[in-house]
Amino acid sequence: MKAAGPTVAWRELDEALAAHPARFLGFGSVRLGRPSAETAAAVAHDVIARGLHGIGELTPPPDQAALVEPVLQAACDYAGLPVVVHGYAPTTAADVRTLAGLAARYPCTPVS
Structure with a gap:
């Protein structure tokens, strides 16, 4: 059996949010390891354009937390879009x- 791709997951998220708008706030995932411009475009397309409320849940590999920085940069452009x-x-x-250093560098982006 083939694993469900991101399109299926996004559709399921959209359906859940539409069915329960007062109960859930949607967060969109952004792939780590992309250049800053690609990350910014992904945030604009996959999070903002879809009406989602934040980015997450990001899981950088051990000793690679710096991969989160382009996401924090992009989130800062959207009035404090939170990142989990x-x-x-x-x-x-x-x-x-x-x-901790990245959170201090981007105080406009809530990081959890």
């Missing part, structure tokens, strides 16, 4: 320091 980052197993001390 989920630690990978293991989340290293370096990752925590990197994420």
Whole structure:
């Protein structure tokens, strides 16, 4: 059986949000590791244009939390679009320091 692709997941998210608009706020995923311009375009297309309320849940690999930076940059352009980052197993001390530094560098973007 073939795994469901992102289009199926987006459709399911859209259907759930439409069915329960007072109950759920949608967050869109953005692939890590893209150049800043591609990340900004993905945020504009996959999050903002779809009427979603934030970005997440991002899961950078261990010791690669810096991959989140282009997402935080792009989110900052949209009046504090929140970003949810989920630690990978293991989340290293370096990752925590990197994420703390990035959160301080982009105070316009709430990071959770």
